[in-house]
Amino acid sequence: MVSKKVAVLHTTPVTVEPLKKLAEEKIPGCKVVNFVDDSILPQLIETDGNISLVQDRLVQYAKYAEQIGADVILNACSSVGEVVAKARQNITIPIIRIDEAMAEEAIKRGKKIGVVATLATTLNPTMRLLQEKATEFNKKVEFESELAEEAYQCLITGDQNSHDAALSVVLSNIAKKVDVVVLAQASMARVVSTLPIEQQEMFLASPQLGMERVQQTLEGIAE
Known part of the structure; x- marks a missing residue:
């Protein structure tokens, strides 16, 4: 090619x-x-x-x-x-x-979808995209969203470890309530590997x- x-x-x-x-x-x-x-x-x-x-x-x-x-x-x-x-x-x-392919996969996989972001500016458009895809696929879904603001504050100060730790707590908690979890930001994907093995398949990341x-x-x- x-x-x-x-x-x-x-x-x-x-x-x-x-x-x-x-x-x-x-x-x-x-x-x-x-x-x-x-x-x-x-x-x-x-x-x-x-x-x-x-x-x-x-x-x-x-x-x-x-x-x-x-x-x-x-x-x-x-x-x-x-x-x-x-x-x-x-x-x-x-x-x-x-994030479009991720949104489509989330709608296919679950009826109750968790959405996590560290920024409201990302959470809102991600929610709109998921709702559009649910309509497109003619599927009724429920959403549970979480804004991990503490993680973002750590990130902008350069404290990567604290960002990952704070985010992992939010991700682990929301995973107990839903069928699948959408990570609204590409930068969040690496945190999934720090979670319990049995939870990791529940998370969808966009990269x-x-x-x-x-x-x-x-x-x-x-x-």
Whole structure:
């Protein structure tokens, strides 16, 4: 297969290396180009998640990605996943929400779905996406959501260990109440491996499922 190019739009540098490694595993030989704008999340937090204020910037990054010859774009931030619909109107190449495949899998798996985020700006759009997918699949589901704000406060001070510890408590507790748990942020995925083995299969994280969707999309593009 001719080498393909994937552009990834990030709102934090935290997701750059994990997604690069996933791309190497799932799409060997694929070139990955990263666009990182770490001003977006703070702006969303300050404006109560108003994505209209950052939408034009993200659409412009998608246009840049197309200009440099990307075959597919992966939007790596769930907080701004809803911008993808607008971006699709402005570019001709596929752009994928990292959390869309995860949301579809969650709706297929359970009738009672837990959703955990450390940021309200991510929790709300994730809930909307899940509700859209439930409607699309004509399935009645219940949601149980948790906002692990303490974990995020630890993360922004650079205390990764405390972030993981606080988040693991929230994840373990919600797992006892639901059929499946959705992790609303890609950065949360690594914490699952610290949980009891019998709980780990209950959790869905967006990075692997999102990259598999990129892989499937690339395979569908004619050489």
